[in-house]
């Protein structure tokens with residue numbers, strides 16, 4: 001019979017070897033917090049097109065521990081309500097809650113630079129596992145965690161209680177932070193946001209840190225680490241690539257249906273200078289979201305089997321449609337915002353600047369705007385004004 005403690009030590013060693021886990025206190029937390037207790041009633045394992053439910057009850061204990069201590073994301077909810085105990089067969093669905101890959105969670109917690117006196121606000125409780133790792137160090141009274149899904153929050157709270165942490169688990173929209181326990185020294189979000197909510201900055205002490213994934217595409221998103229200033233603004237940079245499920249209130253319905261109706265009326269047509277296929281790469285996708293916030297990238301296939309690509313901004317009723325012709329692409333643009341002109345300008349300037357990585361991008365957040373820029377490329381700056 002597998003010993004859970006030895007599984008935890010094995011996982012901790014793996015994270016140390018990957019150079020993710022560095023702090024002795026965090027190693028102690030990883031070696032102590034029983035991840036398997038946070039996965040109840042069960043998980044969905046990715047089988048390509050379907051998700052196979054595996055429940056804690058009824059699964060061989062060794063197999064269950066083997067699953068729990070995979071250094072992998074474990075999906076615990078599909079489509080906003082389905083849990084593994086509710087289905088017997090593999091199902092299709094979209095993950096809406098999970099225990100994030102411990103390597104990601106541990107890496108983020110390392111980045112927070114926690115000390116034992118810190119008060120932490122976590123957005124996106126999920127299973128509560130990451131909450132528990134932080135509670136282990138700063139104490140449960142210093143951690144407030146907000147989960148938008150009341151049932152997920154209740155399960156996490158029960159799991160936290162069961163392992164000895166009477167933490168502040170709040171069911172609510174984390175985009176609002178949790179003003180009643182502010183100010184915080186650290187804010188950590190384990191769901192992605194289209195932009196960093198100013199509420200998080202306002203609820204953080206000067207000198208405090210806000211850490212979260214910014215972007216709205218399933219790829220091309222970055223982990224922002226901001227330090228809050230005395231003047232109520234926050235500034236910092238993207239410290240790496242990062243991928244999380246979108247904050248529910250900001251999740252956008254994918255553009256679907258009759259795409260030809262959406263692109264019926266073009267205002268311009270021209271050859272592209274850059275292939276739209278670069279938007280399938282991380283950094284160009286990241287830049288596209290800065291240059292055309294609100295735009296979605298859509299892949300499709302024409303009736304003749306040829307690839308089609310689109311940018312749609314449903315809110316601003318604008319589109320760019322890309323049609324391939326041999327090696328080159330033609331773009332048809334329509335609506336008030338020339339989406340591809342804006343994106344392409346950024347992509348060309350970025351290539352001219354030597355294609356710097358995501359950690360060259362800086363961000364300043366005020367109550368009224370979000371400014372992004374790259375120091376080594378003066379033309380690469382984007383200002384997103386709130387309303």
Ligand SMILES: C[S@@+](CC[C@H](N)C(=O)[O-])C[C@H]1O[C@@H](n2cnc3c(N)ncnc32)[C@H](O)[C@@H]1O
Nearest residue numbers: 097099100124126127130147148174190247248
């Ligand atoms: C990736 S999971 C969190 C993983 C978790 N930290 C862990 O390690 O188990 C993301 C969670 O964010 C939650 N979430 C999504 N939108 C949210 C919002 N607006 N406010 C608070 N939580 C949100 C989801 O319901 C989901 O449970």
